[in-house]
Amino acid sequence: MKKIVIGVITIGMFLGLAACGSSTTQEESQTAASTAAQSEVSTEDDTPTDIEVTDSNGKVTVPYQPEKVVVFDNSALDTMNVLGVGDRVVGAATSNLPAYLSAFETVESAGGIKEPDLEKINQLQPDLIIISGRQRDYQDELAAIAPTIFLSVDNDDTWTSIESNIQTLAEIFGKEEEAQRQMADLQSQIDTLHASAEESELTALIVMVNEGNLSAFGPGSRYSILYDTFGFIPVDDTLEASTHGESISYEFLLEKNPDLIFVVDRTQAIGGEESQSAFISNEIVQETTAGQNDHIIELDAAVWYLAGSGIESIERMLADVQPAVE
Template sequence: MKKKLSLFFIIAVLAVFAVACGTTKDDNTSGSKSEGKSESKSEVLTIKHQLGETPVQKNPKKVVVFDMGTLDTLDKLGLSDSVVGVPQKNLPSYLDAYKDSKYSNVGGLKEPDFEAINEIQPDLIIISGRQQDSYDKFSEIAPTIFMGVDTNKYMDSFKENVKTIGEIFGKEEQADKELASIDKDIADLKEKADASDAKALITLASGGKVTAYGPSSRFGLIHDVFGIKAVTKDLEADPVHGQNISMEFITEKNPDILYVIDRDAAVGEGNNAKQVIENDLVKKTNAYKNNKIVYLDPGYWYLSGGGLESVSEMVKEAAKGLE
C-alpha cells in the first residue's frame, strides 16, 4: 500500500512539474511573439493629396523624391538620411549634396527610371506636376503621394505639404516653427509693399525669348502673397508658361521693378538672361534707371519652389525690389 502511495505521489509531482514547465515555455513563447509584433507594428497614416489617398508608413526609411520643393523641405528638417533616390541631373545647385553616390539617380523629372526605382524598393515615392501622368506606375512600386504646389493658393498648399512631411516624419514642431518664421518675413514684406507705389513685372528668359507672368500665375505669389503691385493685370496667358512678350511691351509698361528668372541657367544652358533683358529698349524703363532689375535665383524659383528654404529665400529676393 505504501509503495502504491509513494508511486502515486511521485507521478503527481512529475505531472505538476511538467505542467509548470509547459506553462513557462508557453509564456516565454507568447512574450516573444508579442514583442515581435510590437517591434514590427508601425503607424500607418492615410495621406490625402491631389491624386487620391495613400496609406503611408510613419517614418519611412527609404524615400524617392522627384519634387524639388519637398527635397528642400526634407533637407531643412534634417531628414536627408531618409532620402535614397533623386533625379540627380535636375537638382538646384543648393541641393548638390544629393548628387553624392550614396543617393541613387532615378532618372529625369520627365523621364523617371522605373527600373532603378524598383531596385531600390522604396517605402515612399513623392512626385509633383511633371510626373503626375505616371502616378499609377509609381504606385505599383511603392506608396506614392503628390506634393506639387497649387499656384492659385500657393501658401495654403505649401503649408499643407510641409505639415504633411512633418506628420509623416514626426517633425511637426520644427515644421510649424519654420512656417511661423516665413509668415513673419512675408508680413514684413507685405507691409513694405502696401506702403510703396512701385509696380513690378515678372519675366522669365529662355532661349533668347521672354515671357511675362502676372497675378495667379506660376510666380504670381510676388503679387498675390507678398503684396507687390503688378504693372499690368492684362496678362491672359497660361499661368504655367506665361505670355510671350516683346521688349517693346516692357518699355510700354515701364515697370518700377523688373523681376527676371533665367531658365537657361536653371537647366544648365548658361547665364543668358542679362544679355537678353538689358537692351536699349529696357534701359529706358524706371526699373533699369533705378537699378531695380532683380535677377531671381532660378534654383529657388524655377526648380524647387514650395520648399522651406526656397520660399524663405524667395521672400528675401522679392524684397530686394523694394529696397
Template sequence: MKKGISLALALALALALGLTACSTASGGAADTPAANSGAPAVETSAQPSAETPENVTITSLNGSGEAVELEVPYDPQRIAILDMACLDILDALGVAEGRVVGSADTSLEYLQSYVTDGNVANLGTIKEADLEAVMACAPDIIFIGGRLASSYDALSEIAPVVYLATDSELGVVESVRKNASAIASIFGLEDKVDQLMTDFDTRIQALAEFAAGKTAIVGMCTSGSFNVLGNDGRCSILGREIGFDNIGVDAEIDTSTHGNEASFEFIVDKNPDYIFVLDRDAAIGTDGAQLAQEIMENELVMGTDAYQNGSIVYLAHPAVWYTAEGGIQALNIMLQDLESALL
C-alpha cells in the first residue's frame, strides 16, 4: 500500500515539474499576450483528434505572386502580422485578439489596439519587416501582403507565410470573400465569412445604379502631383465593380502601383463627371505634405464640370484605401466613403 502511494506521489511530482518546464520554455504565462493584454483569453485548441487536424492546406501566393498550396498549422495561437488587410480579416473573424504576438505598425484607428499593446512586438512596417523581431516572437504563422513579396523566402524560414492579395480582375469584393475564406479555413470558421459579407453585393449594386452612364477620373495625390489610376490596381472598385467609366485609364497602360502622373491639362481635356482623389500623403502620414484639396483645387481643375458640380470626391479614409484594401472592415469603410459622397 505504501509503495502504491509513493508511486502516485512520484508521478504527480514529475507531472508538476514537466508543466513548470514548459511554462519556463515558453516565457511563462505572464509573458504571453493573452495574459497581459487585459482582453479575454482566447481558448486554445484541443489536442489533435480525428475532428481537429494538426494542419490544413490553403491556396496562397509565393514570393513570385504565383498561387501555391500551402500547409499551415490549424488554429494557430501565435500570429505575426505584416499586412493590414489580413489583420482586418482576422480581427473581423474574432481570432486576432490574444494571438497576435507581433505586428507591423499601422495608423488605422480600428486596428490600433494591436500595435499599442505592449505585449505585441513591433515587426517593422508593411514594406520592410524586421526579420530578427519576427523570429524573436516565434510565430506559428506569418501573414504578409504584396509589399513584402521579396521577403517571402526569408520569412518562410521562420514560419509558414500566408501571402494574399486583391485581384483587380476578380474584383475587390470577390477578392475579399476569397481571401477571408482562406483565412477562415485555418481556424475552422468558413461559415462566418458569408455572415460578415452579407450586404456588400447589395451596396455595390446601389452604387452601380448611381454610376451608370457617368464618367470619372480616379487618381492619387502624392508629393504634390496627381497620378491617374486605372482599373488594374488601387481603387479599381470604382471602375470595375461600381461601373464608373474611368476615362483616365488611357493615360498609360499600367497604373497598378502608384498610378501615372498626369497634368491638370489632362483632367481639363477629359472633363469627367466625377473626380475621385486618394490622398497618399495623408494615408502614410507624410510630414509637411500638401493636402490633396490644396493640390487639386487650382485654376485649371476649378474650371471642370466635376468641380463646378461639386463632384470632386476626396476619399474620406485614405489610409484604409491605401493600406488595408482587401479587408472585410476596410471594404465596409470604403463603401461608406462612397455612399456618403454619392447617395
C-alpha cells in the first residue's frame, strides 16, 4: 500500500513538472511573439515622416514618400515616372509636356510653365512641389503652400549634377536602389558614346533655331552635356556660356565649319510651325563640312528644350546623338 501511495505521489510530481514546463514554454512563445510584434511596430515607427535633402538652394526639409506632388520640372517628372512614383503627381504644367510624358496630360493643370496657378495649387493641397528655373520667381509663394525644391543642372559639371538630382528624388521617395540601377545603365551608355566621340575627333556645334534666328551653344552652356558628358569636341570653346546661347549668323557656321551640327528647333518644341528642314536646306549650311557630309543631326526639340536631365530624357538624348559616331 505504501508503494502505491509513493507511486501516485511520484506520478503527480511528474505531471506537475510537465505542466509547469508546458506553461513556461507557452509563456516564452507568447513573450517571443509579443517582442516580434513590438519590433514590427518599432520598425514602422522608425520610418521618417520628413527627410532633409539638398537641392540647388541648399538644405531643405521635405515629406518622406509624399503622396501628392505638383511638378513643374519635366526632368523630375520623367525621373519620378521611371522610378515608379508617377502616380504621386497630382498637378503639372500640362500644356508644356514633351510627347514622351503625355501620360501626365490627364493630371490637373497647375498653370503654365512660366506662371504657376497659385490658387489651383493651393486647392490641390500638395505635400511637395518641384520646380525648375522657369518658376524661380514664384518659389517663395509656392513654398508658402508646401515644401518646394528646385533641382538645377550645373552647366560646368553636367552629369555629376544630374546624378545628384536623381539621387535626391530617389531619397525623397525611397527608391535609391532603382535609381542606382538606372544610373549605372546610363553611365555605361555614356562611357561608350564618350569614347566613340573622342576617337572620331569630329568637331561639333549645337545650334538652336528660333523663328529663323540662330543661337550657338558651347561648353558651359545649357547644352554643355554634348561636350562634357557625351564627349564631342567643341568647334568653338569661346562661345558665351548663357542659357539662351550666343546669337550667330549663317556665315558664322561657314567660318567655324564644324564636322557635326546638332540642331534644336525651339519653335517646334513650344508648338510653332517652323521646321528644321529650312535650316538644313539653307545654302550656307550646306556649304559647311557637316552639310556636305550629311552630318547635320536634328535633335528631339521637346526633349532637349523642355526636359533634358531626367532618366528617360538622357536615354533619348543619347539615342539622338548616336548616329554622329556610327
